[in-house]
Ligand code: 5AD
């Protein structure tokens with residue numbers, strides 16, 4: 001879009017000063033030995049990445065972090081608006097904080113993220129949850145220190161949403177949750193307006209970060225030991241279109257791939273309408289790029305894809321998949337699916353089933369359609385009952401389970417390179433992941449966490465593999 005050329009602004013000096021002031025206030029206001037913050041993140045990786053920025057700013061404001069809300073001086077929920085279920089959980093969990101605030105009135109309770117960009121939600125919070133002192137949306141992240149400061153010094157509640165959706169800000173400190181798996185946002189917002197989706201309304205228009213800034217952040221992450229880096233954006237295939245000097249996503253990922261080191265590079269999410277052969281070739285030829293393509297198709301029915309405003313049809317989707325299978329040796333394919341979009345019939349749904357049978361995905365993220373206030377789909381006729389949709393949903397899960405089991409069984413006997421990610425609580429086994437994003441469980445020492453190992457696959461249990469170290 002020609003009117004959305006975005007030039008990045010730096011986090012202002014003023015915000016740095018606010019962080020300093022917050023640190024001074026919190027020294028007096030803290031309940032324990034040091035000021036503590038509790039951050040809970042709902043929803044997608046984009047939200048996780050936003051929370052890592054918030055934590056970065058809080059750390060610079062003198063905060064340490066706790067996993068227990070009861071100990072915290074500052075409690076923040078970073079919320080998700082993509083489905084009703086996520087919103088209901090937030091309302092339930094916020095309600096549960098009422099007693100804590102009554103017991104310790106000096107605690108500041110705050111809500112941020114996608115839900116808070118919706119006027120009706122912000123109003124509901126304002127009216128029904130008077131103990132919530134600070135509310136801000138996704139567009140206000142760059143001046144979070146200022147908002148936090150004014151909540152701490154004024155007795156008034158601070159509510160802010162909207163504006164600024166054409167800008168992006170660099171120089172915000174980041175405190176990453178992981179030490180070897182990390183998120184790297186390359187763009188924000190979405191221009192696609194799929195008719196069911198709230199994201200373009202709550203995250204604004206597409207804005208891409210400058211290629212050189214992304215490259216230097218990737219370099220920094222690789223040098224400091226990150227082994228699994230995921231490039232993030234709502235539609236990474238349209239990366240770079242709004243930059244003063246446009247760059248394609250394939251070019252960006254290929255350039256990152258030239259950085260030396262032992263790491264995997266992933267990305268999400270790709271939109272099938274823009275998934276280019278150039279990108280598939282880049283994955284095929286990459287040294288570090290995972291042989292994994294997450295390509296959400298949402299529905300196998302052309303009629304429903306049109307109603308969803310997806311701008312591709314089943315044939316085009318399958319052509320892209322065929323090209324990926326041809327070029328990328330052992331490609332692992334995953335996808336998102338919505339069941340029960342308004343007007344969807346069982347005949348349409350069967351088209352979704354036949355598509356998943358045809359492609360044979362490694363795994364799927366499946367969702368029952370959830371109406372979102374303000375989106376076109378929420379006004380469409382939706383005659384199918386919730387019970388009927390649940391029945392279809394279960395049918396979909398059964399079919400996918402069969403496919404995943406078949407795919408996983410075919411891997412038994414093979415040797416796979418995996419990244420060891422952690423320890424499974426119940427069994428003390430190690431959890432690992434293949435480049436194609438398949439989980440492998442194996443015996444081994446926790447010292448191996450954060451390292452790449454070769455593992456022989458010994459068993460398959462539905463979509464999970466069992467393996468043993470080969471060295
Ligand atoms: N209802 C159900 N699922 C949705 N998604 C997005 N909006 C909705 C909605 N209103 C799903 C899509 C998307 C994923 C992130 O969430 O499948 O790809």
Ligand code: SF4
Nearest residue numbers: 190192193194197199
């Ligand atoms: Fe939502 Fe569609 Fe944008 Fe994805 S591409 S965030 S589904 S509007």
